[in-house]
Amino acid sequence: MTHADPMMQQGNVNGGPAHAQTGRGPAPLHPQVRHGAWLNRDLLLGLGVLGLAAFFFIGALRIRISPSYSHIGPRFFPFLVSTGLGACGIGLLAQGLRQLKSGAAPAEGEAAEPPINWVSVSLTAAAVVFYILLLERAGFIAASTVLFSLVAAAFGARRYGLAVLIGFILSFTAYWAFTQWLGLRLPAGIMRPILLWLGGS
Amino acid sequence: METLGMLLDGFSVALTWNNLLWALVGVTLGTIVGILPGIGPALTVALLLPVTFGRDPIGSFIMFAGIYYGGMYGGSTTAILLNTPGESASIITALEGNIMARRGRGGAALATAAIGSFVAGTLATVGLTFLAPVLVQVALKFGPADYFALMVLAFTAVTSLLGSSLLRGMTSLFFGMALGLVGIDLQTGQARYTLGMLEMLDGIDVVIVAIGLFAVGEALYAASRHGRVASDVIPVKDSIWMTKEDWRRSVGPWLRGALLGFPLGALPAGGAEIPTFLSYSLERRLSRHKDEFGKGAIEGVAGPEAANNAAAAGVLVPLLTLGIPTSATAAIMLAAFQQFGLNPGPLLFQNRPDLVWGLIASLYIGNVMLLVLNLPLVGLWVRLLSVPAPYLYGGILVFAALGTYSLNHSWVDLATLFVVGIVGFIMRRCDFPVAPAVIGLILGPLAEQQLRRALAISQGDYSVFFTRPISATLLAIAFVALVGPAIVRFVSGRRRRAGAMAA
Incomplete structure (x- = not known):
């Protein structure tokens, strides 16, 4: 559609x-x-x-x-x-x-919409799908980092290394804040050993 | 006088350090998300719901109200400095405000928007304070048939006032109501549309739908325009202190905007869009500087911005007294009430006066905080506009997914989020208003309940909706609300076209 x-x-x-x-x-x-x-x-x-x-x-x-x-x-x-x-x-x-x-242009919604940027849309959608597949297997931090980096790439981020780094810091901080202070449960996944070592859960 | 006593009690709740802190957190978050493109108060409240679960409802609602008010303030900043208005209610502000900013008058435009928001927001909160108890008395007389008629009114008003077309608004509304059908029927215990999935028995969570539409759908929409639409932030060069002349020209529009916005928001009609349009055309007619309109007239920012904020406060009247949400954020706040096991309406005023009046009192406090946050610190907030889009949308989606997953720890919720996001993208792209879907989803099941209750009482006699005076009146208004805006739009559209010809 x-x-x-x-x-x-x-x-x-x-x-x-x-x-x-x-x-x-x-x-x-x-x-x-x-x-x-x-x-x-x-x-x-x-x-x-x-x-x-x-x-x-x-x-x-x-x-x-x-x-x-x-x-x-x-x-x-x-x-x-x-x-x-x-x-x-x-x-x-x-x-x-x-x-x-x-044969006229549509009466509604004819407001200047540029043609769809399919590359960006598909990459953003794919990022969410990857997240759903990864979350319970690889854990929140890994899945969120992938989500963040792919979306950043979809929106034209050129420095991929930086995007991954920012995504990791954001995901790690969010995980720590939500599990330690706000009492939510999130899958630790592959990060479990490191999180345990840091005194988290 | 009784009302004043209640309000004072409310202040004693809202002025505790704890609740002041919640208010500050709320208005700050609200300002931030109002300014950031791609994220708004409805999404923010939805994302914060899992976090507030099991906490003190008073503090949580004070924070939510702060986010709601703050979003209105922040939205005007974006509308003025960025050439893309974030929401329909800011279209008019963007019209004149953006031109003012381009002409080096961005500071004055921001100031008149902030002070106007404060004046109108406070006046409208006064209106809310005194109107709410009156409406509660009326609402006590409502039977199921009347509530059903009221919801029909809310449905028609929301669809005919939001968005560009009645048909598209209706489609969005019915789509939301259809989603609301999923799950167990409360009266008979029958499963409906669950496709045999256990996860669907509880129905589709309005929070997931809101996050899907407002975060995933919005991100996909922004992605579809990536690299195709340029948007640049206009730097503020002038002082944010208005001149005497600016003040003289702003005061009238502020007051008139508040007077227009509050009643239109408070009617179970909602929508801050119409009041801003009305205020703009009113100011243009009254102004002695007609030639400046379209070239950056300060009245064209002051009036609509005041109307916008007053309408936002007005929306809280039907939400608190009748449990009827008329905007997307109000719909999410209703979901928040439900999460805490509370039902907004006359009974809430009786059973939890501390919560209701504490919340109303916090609105006064929040407005003062927002004025302080937005005027001297505006330079700080403006910097938020330079957050690069890749990181902004990356962050939005990380938190959207986190908020969704933490509701039930289920991947089914995430899959729902994705599907709803795709639907939201199509809706955005094809110019369907999103808010009616959210309102239909949360109000649909309530409407069904009232409808069946009313028909059970009347022994299946449908005439009950037309023979009860309250219900008949509400349905009549609903009819007017359905037909009226189309006429107004037709007339004003013709006038605008005529005006464009003349100019």
Whole structure:
């Protein structure tokens, strides 16, 4: 759902040409612009929201109701909410279709959004995934240092050694403060021997 | 007079060394996170929740309130000195304030924002002091149907006032409410949408969703713009002491801003965005320096900034007296109340007057602290703006993950955080307001409870919502709130366009 919203990117390239359908800027600036006139952002979002609404609606049918319960039961509100969500999905879909028809730039959210920097986004997302995989195996300090360094790299830090060092100091301080003074439990992992030696836990 | 006695009792709570320290910690943290781009008061309170668990609720809430108020002060500094406003309520401040800063009047803009925030914040706190007991009396008469109608009002107001489009706000709200369905149904004990996972029985924690949306989603959003958008900090060259002329031109906007902001914030309508827009257009109409607007008019900073802070204080009225949050930070504060086993509302005023009035008294103290922190020390805070983005976002994510994991020590929470973060990124990127989702998540289950209770009492008769006077009135207002802003926006949009043509 995140990728390639042609409408969004066309509308705002360097101030954005008003006639977005034909107004393609210099290609190297935004290579991922896709020119299919059959799909746009609101259409995609509408489909996504509708899918979510369907999930919750079908899920509501599966909620068991006890026969002794005569008043409105545990299904009622889920039906209400999923119907509301579905209506929003249809609204977005309609908006998307209308924009397709008129060929105009989207009415909302056309505020100058530059094309997505996919390298930075993927690296940041990967950093969080690594953290989840590492935390309970390698411990908080190691996982946090990796998280910090990868995110710093994603945001353009050039001196990787410095980023790792700052990340380690920050993670170590946070671990020490939270476990020793604030009474939280955090996995020590591979740092356990050192932490024990320092008198921590 | 009874109110004054209660307030004095509150001061005796808030003025203990311990609680003064919590207030100072709160306002300092609030100022810092308000200034730092990418992190705000809602996220900060959410991250601190695990730390405060099991501690004294009074001190914790005094700290949270300090963070909330401090975030408002700090936000204006960022809006003035950085060309990217952090939140929608600072858009207007950024408009005139940033231009003032570019013209070498950054000091005066910061000063009028800080003093205006103090004046309006204090006036609004006075409003809160006297309005809250009155509303508590009203709230005692509320039945389940009335509470449900009130929540409907809050839902519609929040979605129609926040963000750029009603449809997008509604989508965000229903998404939050859908997430709120997950877990055990409190009335019948049936599991809903748990996908067979034990971890899901307790539902999706609003704190995780808030951290996911505001930290992970925000970081991904910032990453998506990395290297594409330049933002530079404008140095403050002039004195932060305002001239006599500045004072003369600021006092009126401060007071009018406070008068606009407080009631609009206190209505279960929330949102500091509309009052700032209204204040800006009002000041432009009243000013004798109309030509300066758009070129750095001090009135255009003083008024909206005052309105912003007064509205922020106003939001506490429905939160404390009715348990209705109308902003993201208020939603997290409600989660905090729930964590301590407390339910904001009339009963809280009866059972824990020390907490409620201590909290209100601390707001007066916090405002004074913030004025002192923000005026003479502003040079210090401004340096926060030069924290390099790589380390800033690295640090935000480390603490976001830490805060999430320490809730239940479960990797499922971290996975939820990641998924919510991706959703938050899509929402940010596609211009969906995030706050309605958070409010829907925490208020949805409460609304369901009241709805079912009301229908159980009425034996399944739906007309109960329209025959009870309170409920009928609230639903009528909800309808107006749904339709009204669209009309206002249409009219003011036309006017703004006309104004742009003229200029």
